[in-house]
Amino acid sequence: MDYDALRNRMVDEQLIPRGISNKRVLETFRKVERHKFVPQDLEGNAYEDHPLPIAGGQTISQPYMVALMTQCLDLKGHEKIMEIGTGSGYQAAILANLAKEVYSVERLKELAKSAESALKDTGYANVKIKLDDGTLGWEECAPYDGIIVTAAAPKTPDAYIKQLKIGGKLVIPIGPMFSQVLTVVEKKADASSVSEVCGCVFVPLVGKDGWKK
Numbered sequence: 787m788d789y790d791a792l793r794n795r796m797v798d799e800q801l802i803p804r805g806i807s808n809k810r811v812l813e814t815f816r817k818v819e820r821h822k823f824v825p826q827d828l829e830g831n832a833y834e835d836h837p838l839p840i841a842g843g844q845t846i847s848q849p850y851m852v853a854l855m856t857q858c859l860d861l862k863g864h865e866k867i868m869e870i871g872t873g874s875g876y877q878a879a880i881l882a883n884l885a886k887e888v889y890s891v892e893r894l895k896e897l898a899k900s901a902e903s904a905l906k907d908t909g910y911a912n913v914k915i916k917l918d919d920g921t922l923g924w925e926e927c928a929p930y931d932g933i934i935v936t937a938a939a940p941k942t943p944d945a946y947i948k949q950l951k952i953g954g955k956l957v958i959p960i961g962p963m964f965s966q967v968l969t970v971v972e973k974k975a976d977a978s979s980v981s982e983v984c985g986c987v988f989v990p991l992v993g994k995d996g997w998k999k
């Protein structure tokens with residue numbers, strides 16, 4: 787299969803017409819080999835316009851959703867980013883191209899391991915993965931310029947705001963179990979500003995400050 791052609795088509799037909807316009811984001815989506823992050827039997831489906839199942843009953847998000855969340859962070863290249871929900875490692879690979887360092891937390895061992903090896907194979911050395919409950923963030927490496935949560939939270943965990951720099955952005959799906967609102971919180975010196983981007987559906991963020999299983 788001509789994966790380079792499929793990848794360019796994904797950008798031209800799924801991302802640009804829906805409003806993904808950040809040049810660095812688009813270039814990155816033309817480059818990162820998504821088929822290396824999906825289960826082997828689904829490689830041929832990697833560039834299709836929908837989420838795909840990965841191990842542990844989890845999902846790798848639709849390419850457009852990954853692009854939209856990434857664009858919300860408005861990365862320039864110098865940032866330290868925390869991701870919650872490593873999953874396949876694809877979002878982490880995208881961030882690794884656009885920021886300086888990526889700290890990603892995953893609660894399922896099987897996924898943390900396979901993401902680590904996919905990131906190694908594709909050559910992204912600036913991603914660190916921790917096996918843990920990410921509802922508490924990754925305090926030792928804080929503060930972060932941006933935080934991206936790729937699982938759905940009933941509310942914003944306090945740790946994320948604490949671990950964000952002033953001026954930094956948190957991108958997180960918030961809401962009930964089966965339908966959420968993609969939300970961007972910008973931390974300010976006094977209060978934080980909150981904006982709602984669109985409706986979305988993510989697997990649950992399970993942990994101490996999230997859903998209880």
Ligand code: SAH
Pocket residue numbers: 842844845846847870871872873874875876877878891892893894897918919920921936937989990991992993996
């Ligand atoms: N960003 C991923 C999408 C993963 S789906 C990708 O690019 O493929 C969401 C992931 O969040 C799942 O792997 C799930 O196991 C993980 N997750 C759920 N609750 C979590 C928690 N409390 N801490 C860390 N990871 C969590």
